[in-house]
Amino acid sequence: MNQHQQHQMSMSSHDQMLHGGQMMHMGNLKQKFWNSLFLAVPILFMAPAMGLHLPFQFQFAGSDILVVLLATILFIYGGSPFLKGAVAELKARQPEMMTLISLGIVTAYGYSLYAFIHNNVLHQHPFVMDFFWELATLILIMLLGHWLEMNSMMQAQQAVNHLASLLPAKAHVLQNGRTHDVSLQQVAVGAKVVVRAGEAVPLDGQVISGHSEVNEALVTGESQAVQKNVNDAVVGGSLNGSKTLTIKVTQAAGSGFVANVNHLVQQSQQNKSQLQTWAQRVAGWLFYAALVIGFLALLVWSIISDVATGIQRLVTVLVIACPHALGLAIPLVNARSTALGSRHGILIQRRQVIEESAQIDYVVFDKTGTLTQGQFQVIACRSLSKEYDQSQILQIIGSLESQSNHPIAQSVRRYLKKQQQSFKPAQNVQTLAGGGLAGQVATENYQLLSPRLAAQKHLQVPTLHQSETTSFLVHDQQIIGYLIVGDQLRSTAKKMITAIKDQKLTPVMLTGDNSAIAAHIAKQLGIQHFKAELQPQVKQQIIADLQKKGHQVMMVGDGVNDAPSLAQANIGVAFGAGTDVALDAADVILVNSKPLAIIQFLKLARRTRQKTLENLWWGAGYNIIALPLAAGVLAFAGIVLSPALGALLMSLSTVIVALNAASLRL
Template sequence: MTKFESNHLDSQQEHENHVTMDHSKHVGHVHHEVQVEEGIHGHSESAEHHNHGEHDHHQHHGNFKEIFLKSLPLGMIILVLSPMMDVRLPFQFTFAYSDILAAVLATILLLYGGKPFFQGAIGEFKQKTPGMMALISLGLSVSYLYSIYAVLARYATGAHIMDFFFEFASLLLIMLLGHWIEMKAVGEAGDAQKSLAELVPKDAHVVLEDDSIETRPVTELKAGDLVRVQAGENIPADGIIKRGASRINEALLTGESKPVEKEVGDKVIGGSTNGEGILYLEVQETGERSFISQVQTLIGQAQNQPSRAENLAQKVAGWLFYIAIAAAVIAFGVWLYIADIQTAILFTVTTLVIACPHALGLAIPLVIARSTSLGASRGLLVKDREALELANKADVMILDKTGTLTTGEFKVLNMETLDGQYTEAEITALMAGIESGSSHPIAQSIVHYAEIQGIQPVRFDKIGIVPGAGVEGNANGRNYQVISQKALAKAVAVDVPKGATLSILVEDGKPIGTVALGDELKETSKTLIQALKQNGIQPIMATGDNETAAQGVAEELGIEYKANQSPQDKYDLVESLKNKGQTVIMVGDGVNDAPSLAMADVGVAVGAGTQVAIDSADVILTQSDPGDIGSFIELANKTTGKMKQNLVWGAGYNFIAIPVAAGVLASIGITLAPAAGAILMSVSTVIVAINAMTLKLQN
């Protein structure tokens, strides 16, 4: 992957002139039924998010809700017909051949409900990393096969032999329920590449040699075509303006917070939004060389990166699998030597059935369900549980500026008078009056500021545009203009906040007042930075905005920053930090953030941003409040803590019970009776459920 063309890497020049335009339409709000086609966007399919490997089984092996609900009736009948480790419970009853009925139902249940676990186990063995699926499959297979043997032996010999149908059915139902709970909690990942394609219009208006217009699919555009872009439309391809002038909203693509003035000879990016002017563009880049396609390629590369989450439950299950196999083999050999084959088989099977991770199967899903519920109440949607494990050990957080740390909207930062004959209120009234007829973001910010201050705008007789400078109008027999400092062509003695746009009010050629407008920090941005530093996480701001604007925000927050960042630059930054062994969280809201959101260990999307960013992320801030990131870090820390506690309770029973069930203490008269094993199994399951419900957030 080569670097972007220089026109994509460089941030756009700051433009302080403004004209009467309406930029109410945003790139992310334009949705077309656009097919992601090879040769236009470079991908025909979305790579699976973060390639979470063979262990994200609820994504690969069917709908666990449907399987659980269809398996439940069969499982419940088996539980009623079969004693629990030879202990009949009050709700259970048997009748002639009821054990044969249980065997038939168990066979159906194994083939239907057990299928996803066996498929998962095959995948684990192929990867040479047996874990949860292998352990579940082992428990299901042993309990089922031995129970079938027990039923056949009863009718063949007349002897009473204990079966494990109850344990088989309860294990299967609990595991299906646990996977359903987790799947419901975290939801499904979106398709970032499809959302990215939706930014580009379906059709383009191609100008023919006789100046007639032909509507042609974007897929058929080629370099050199001349296309017309109406006001409010999204630009169909990267190109150069040949006729017309307008302001282009590129905020969601490049991170530039202000609409950028474009005129003949300037380059434009496909997917950005045209203002009110009509533009004629010569297409430069299509297919894999276009800006959108290169961003899409980066997303695909990032999604193919392997996850670095430890997956604690998978690790513990892997240990249990090997311990259970080893203990069973030893138990069989020892009991065959000191007793007989029947005793050896019973101890071996009991050992493997005891290893069935009933509590372990619910330990993580219950914590995740509680965690996602708490997160949702704080405006946090967690799409991937591994994000919680990774965020718990994060080293660096990279933050976008526009729309993430700042509001992404123009606001009046400072209003000053340059003439002692006027008060600030009078300057505000004059500026609001002359701007009242404009729909430009700068104008609307001034009008809104006056409304908040309770200042009545001055009535102007006529208002017009000063070409390339600003606006002008007449009031009280005087001529007033609101123009940029560049248009004034001389310095004014005012302090301008870094990154702000300065507009000057001129009366009959004399400057009498100024207004500084800029992208304001969100209220909770400083709180977030403090929380990150307290948790040992280094904050770095990476923005596509210009150096001046970036420096102003970074200095106010007291953090490191990188300006003029293209999607490739942000992607490379995340990749370089990960290559150093650091765990990286990326926070952003625009198309230019999507590749780095996907590449990061944890991607956090600001909910008010683009669908592309949301689809690329693991966590979504629905309220677009940076302060919620602090809550996410707390949630990640406490969730991981609860996971570890539940793994101790869920697996601790197994680690102790397996060797006892194998008979290692039989020489001193200590064995694990089936009834005692059943009680311990139930108690550990109840404990992990109660412990999961105690998860709470303080802040």
């Protein structure tokens, strides 16, 4: 867990309403809306709308009483989530969103009940306009808005839930020499599971028998199948190749890679950003402002006019301050942003990165697995002897490497398979200190040596001017051929670096690889600032030094050695193909491990921040003008904002923020 995640803010009552209890369940929220709509429709047909009798409305003997009964049930049933939230806020002595919403619905209901008694029970004059129609629409709009918000969140969840479909329903558990099909939820850690050819790996585990190529593209984004041998880790959801594997389960059904990805989506919705906190603060300020302005208006208008006018001014202020729009302004943008990000493989663990991304000026990259594919490939195999052709050199090297699980050995085996070449069995293969192998192939002794070891043995090493890893094949103290393997650049890495520069950001590469390889990769990508042969703590210190100089740093990595740097950076970005340690330390996960997703994240963050600020103004800014007007400060000029018009403005602002959030595009 990184430094940012260690200090997460507790969820406000607004978040509790959305994420806890009954409102947590999409079906319950949907049902509450439809039940409330059933109660509200008769009110909309029988109660005056904003003081007017619309053409479709009607009244009959006793309709006023029926409206009061339905409105009371609606107030208690449909308004209960907001009222409970307000109680929680007031107990915490921190009135925010739910308190302000409750102030609006309590005012509308209370004033309407007073109007009913005044008009129908006491039969006093003048006639007082009720707000049952406004109360019904107010509760419906709030419930509908939160239902739409939760629906967006569900869509964001569904955007990555397809990962879960990669897992088979059952696993072939091996017991006493026989296999039994068992539900994944019942498979314990440590169980032995058989994965047959062509099947999906059911759970994260470790190979204990067999070898096969496994396609992890749908889970990690790596397009090339990976050779899996004994002791190699396999990821649940990856697709087994042509041979059977037996694995030992290391992660239960609820804690593997797929489960972790889904957890990240839920966590990203629960974490509050600074702008979300601002919305809560603004709601608190509006609550106090509405009370102060409203009661001042009550006092002043009661003195200069009458109490009835003062009460009307108070009601108008309290109704117009109800934060439908403010309550939805940021959650709707966040939900839309999360859904867009999830569809593009961008999972944001910490919402604060949306704001922080605007200040980033340095982007630091790990090399292996981030800018490169993290997988060795044979670049060249050449003969330096007239007695051996290139095919023979490759076969001998393949024979020596056939018993090794080293990445170079794996790359040779893949290359041989691609070239449709076989190799002869090697005997007495030994690993040489300093980098090399020695063994017998067809009764002949051969050595495969690193340049350093070849030089130490005083062999005449040819100058190849290669930055990649080179191995020399030696026979009878003569170099007869060589093999060059190297880590290949990710296909879109150069395009991504160019885009980074276009945004006036400085790319930096920090790697533990040797200087020659680092320089070669940096030159290919156009990265001017790089450092090589670094230990993890040195990478972290370099980032800390940049921060001390006033720079804001984003770190992109995927390995265990990147975790300290990811935690140190202002924003840590990890590739989904990376290790669990790197994923835990990161603020943003790029599920597909595609470099260009970094650019998409920056664009998404920038546009999300813009829409959020716009919605804050649409949701709350109009109150700067509306509250004084509602209080009647311009009544002397004939400008009076009625309670009905105040309710209409409030509703319109809600529609505006919803449409503005929906317009967010990537």
